[in-house]
Amino acid sequence: MLQYTFEDMQKMDRAILGNMVPLELFRTIRLIGLNQGLPMGGKGTTLTVGRKIGESLPVNSVDELLQLFEELKIGIPRIIFSDESRINIAVDDCFCKGLPTLEEEKMICDLEGAILEGALTKIMGHRVSVKEVKCNATGHEHCEYEVKL
Ligand SMILES: [Zn+2]
Numbered sequence: 001m002l003q004y005t006f007e008d009m010q011k012m013d014r015a016i017l018g019n020m021v022p023l024e025l026f027r028t029i030r031l032i033g034l035n036q037g038l039p040m041g042g043k044g045t046t047l048t049v050g051r052k053i054g055e056s057l058p059v060n061s062v063d064e065l066l067q068l069f070e071e072l073k074i075g076i077p078r079i080i081f082s083d084e085s086r087i088n089i090a091v092d093d094c095f096c097k098g099l100p101t102l103e104e105e106k107m108i109c110d111l112e113g114a115i116l117e118g119a120l121t122k123i124m125g126h127r128v129s130v131k132e133v134k135c136n137a138t139g140h141e142h143c144e145y146e147v148k149l
Helices: 023-037 039-056 062-071 110-124
Strands: 076-082 086-092 129-134 143-148
Touching: 023 039, 023 110, 039 110, 062 076, 062 086, 062 110, 110 129, 110 143
Parallel strands: none
Antiparallel strands: 076 086, 086 143, 129 143
């Protein structure tokens, strides 16, 4: 079976509407389609989808990954802690910024964490795990991921 690659996604020929779609469409697919449309808030599925996307990204280093994350306008990532066992990545201007808080406990940027996990696993050559530890949607000052190397 032939499969699309990320490079295919970058081939665009849309004369009138161009290469952008509005943030509300991305949010709708993410939060209403995935999180609310799938059983269990889409938990396992979102993880599978995110990892697959992460693995498909044409990046070979953490720097390249963070740069692409920003180019794709998911958010502006920056490393706020790093040692041999752990990296913490804060994300400013995350796609979720401005959404109302629905539940104090419910962080909503799980897909983006899974994308980082898939990409970092490929870059590092071994399995890493990424956990969402802060989110604008739960009242934090930014979204943040903790990467266990
Ligand atoms: Zn968030």
